[in-house]
Amino acid sequence: MSGQSVAPPPPYLVDPTRQFRPKEGCFMAVSSDFTSMMSYVVSLILVLFSCNVIHGVTRHLSQPRVIPEIIVGLIFGNNRFSDSTTAADSAIARTLHAISEVGMVCYMFVLGLEMDPYVLFLPPTREVMVAYTGILSTFIVACIVIPFLTLSKHTNLRYVLILSISLSNTASPLLTRLITELKIGKSDIGRLAVSAGMHSDMISTLLISIGLISIPTREEGVYIGEIVFLTALVFIQVFLMVKGLPSFTNWINDNNPEGKHMNGPHLVLAIGTVVMVCCFAPLAAVSPIMNSFLTGLIIPRGGRLSKMLTNKINYFLSVLFYPIYFCWVGMQADFRQFKTKDWHTWANLLLLFIAATLGKISGTLIAGIMLGFNWPESIALGLLLNIKGHFHIYCAMIALEAGAMNTGSFIDMVIVSILTIVYVPLVVAFIVGRARKRSCLQPMTLQWLDPGSELRMLLCLHGPHNVPTAINIMEITRGGHSGLVVYATDMIELNSRTAATLVQGEDLDAVTVADETIVSMREQISNAIQAYMDASGDGISLHRMLALSTFSNMHQDICNIAQDVSASFIILPFHKSQKVDGRMDEGHANFRNVNRKVLRHAPCSVGILVDRGLGLINKVKSHSYVSLNAAVIFIGGRDDREALAYAGRVSRHPGVTLTVIRFVHDTNADNSSILAGGIHIAGSLKQVEEEMRIDDECFAQFYDMHVAAGKVGYAEKYVANSAETVSSLRGMEGQYALFIVGRGGPGGRANTILTAGMNDWEECPELGPIGDILSSSDFSIMASVLVIQQHILKHDIEGISDEFSVM
Structure with missing residues (x-):
């Protein structure tokens, strides 16, 4: 027995204490x-x-x-x-x-x-x-x-x-x-x-x-x-x-x-x-x-x-x-x-x-x-x-x-x-810093651009829904000229997902994003615009660009592109879109901040386009058939002069009927109650007179070139104060599909009696008082508005708080 091996006891015979410890x-x-x-x-x-x-x-x-x-x-x-x-x-x-x-x-x-x-x-x-x-x-x-x-x-x-x-x-x-x-x-x-x-x-x-x-x-x-x-x-x-x-x-x-x-x-x-x-x-x-x-x-x-x-x-x-x-x-x-x-x-x-x-x-x-x-x-x-x-x-x-x-x-x-x-x-x-020291600081404006020269325009897009409107803007901006260079720029947010898909572009000369959603969206936009170019894009040179950035810095990307391509005009989509019932939605707050920053820092003139049906027109016809009734509002100031200069190009398009409506101060009306209420003309009397003299010269030149030649209709509105200005604007409801107006910030409009007090109840200060009225759903659900601000070297713009202007 001693020489035989002893088998270990079965598990169930093991001491319970010892059985529990391994467990x-x-x-x-x-x-x-x-x-x-x-x-x-x-x-x-x-x-x-x-x-x-x-x-x-x-x-x-x-x-x-x-x-x-x-x-x-x-x-x-x-x-x-x-x-x-x-x-x-x-x-x-x-x-x-x-x-x-x-x-x-x-x-x-x-x-x-x-x-x-x-x-x-x-x-x-x-x-x-x-x-x-x-x-x-x-x-x-x-x-x-x-x-x-x-x-x-x-x-x-x-x-x-x-x-x-x-x-x-x-x-x-x-x-x-x-x-x-x-x-x-x-x-x-x-x-x-x-x-x-x-x-x-x-x-x-x-x-x-x-x-x-x-x-x-x-x-x-x-x-x-x-x-x-x-x-x-x-x-x-x-x-x-x-x-x-x-x-x-x-x-x-x-x-x-x-x-x-x-x-x-x-x-x-x-x-x-x-x-x-x-x-x-x-x-x-x-x-x-x-x-x-x-x-x-x-x-x-x-x-x-x-x-x-x-x-x-x-x-x-x-x-x-x-x-x-x-x-x-x-x-x-x-x-x-x-x-x-x-x-x-x-x-x-x-x-x-x-x-x-x-x-x-x-x-x-x-x-x-x-x-x-x-x-x-x-x-x-x-x-x-x-x-x-x-x-x-x-x-x-x-x-x-x-x-x-x-x-x-x-x-x-x-x-x-x-x-x-x-x-x-x-x-x-x-x-x-070195590039800015070497750069030219002269303003890039439409007013000082030769009407017969080439216009370089940066046309920004949020997505495919902006393409029909963009095509019509390209068409009417071309007018009767053959020198329009369009840089169609997609505004894409740079987040962690898109940043991870940055790849080198073709020929080692560009950087693009490989995200499938963004690539598909950009191709859809490119195909739609290219179809227009192939059909009737004579005289237009198209370039596709990409503003890929975080919303806080996207304005820098847009301004840098505009400066690199020597653009004279930037057109930005309004941050609100039209709903099915015709009214405007709440909009995209980040795109609004981008628009406000571009207004402050842009190296050229800027336009904000409020689309309410302009894109529904299949395409503004190139022949004598009129398919778009447009009006330009002229009160005075550099922004209105810039809007007038742009309207001069639009007026040459055979498919556009343009009317210039000039608001004139009615000096025969009794304005003593208004002045007593604290409303006054901004700036010194000498500055106001000089600004009004420039307005008269600019308008006279436009009148001789376009109105007297029978290309543009003309109407005058005599108003005594801002209340009559609003009333006259509301009287135009339903008459025009597109309004072209100046933003009219501080210094942008001298005769402020005609718009005095409007800033107090502006919903969107970046559109200016006139643009804000024309863009409201209470005014119209069918009239699109293009609000233009002339390029200025001193970036002192009212209605844009410091919160939205930090570089």
């Missing part, structure tokens, strides 16, 4: 795991919330979202997630590491999608010269400086070369978004910076990806023979992708045209193919970063599939991945190992920043000398191209994990990346 331990273990999981979920929510809060503060300093994400990631990574365990051993560190790896694969894939590799085979342009000189000079400076840094005992030539190329790189997605948000994307230097940044990012990332072939993704090393095998494998894979992926992508695009729902099986097949191709290289021990970048680079940029993938992946990255990624970075950047008292730490930080900055600036200065740039612009361009971002920090992370860089040096790289971002708004402010 209690299991319950406590499950409870502990659940508590730990909930703790990390709460931490993630706090991370996202903190990023939004800090971004709400830093965006007033024009800082991008990546800055608060880095700050929050470093703080939480060093405190909340670390606890008492080391980052390498903790489960959360492994989880964040896996998420970061997958996210960087997606990031590099989209980066490749946004680039066009065929530009490498085209003749070099100035963007290419700026990019290549910047890369080469920075690489040389970095190769000289990095060996003298105390990175790690295990640093070798391979990592020195990779880090040098990394410092030569430009974070083009971040640069593109910053330049777009800071409103210089349509300027020459903005386009040059974006294009050069794309070239620099493409070449540098391609070199880094090739260099990563020699870095093993597993712990054991690789031999030269294996490196040669992996290199050959990659070339074979690239060859097969070049032969197969474009054809496959074009087949998907051809079978899923724009405007229709994506075919489900095709979508699954496309995503599955992309995932399979991206996963091929990691199975062969090749870096997945390189493979995903090459895959995105080979897939054609155009087409629905590329736009959809870019849109969805960018949205995922910006909303969820980047905060998690920087938490992982924060866990690796253990500030307890950052020796602040060691001078080597600060020397490394300073030398890294100087190497990157000095290299880029010297490169752009050399390119500037060859291309004839001014040296301040060359330096500013170098500072813009020096921006570092997510991929640069990831390259430093690779070196840290491989032992080629210590933690202190890794923290230096993170800080250098932050420093290259925070100064960008200051550089942009310097560029804008």
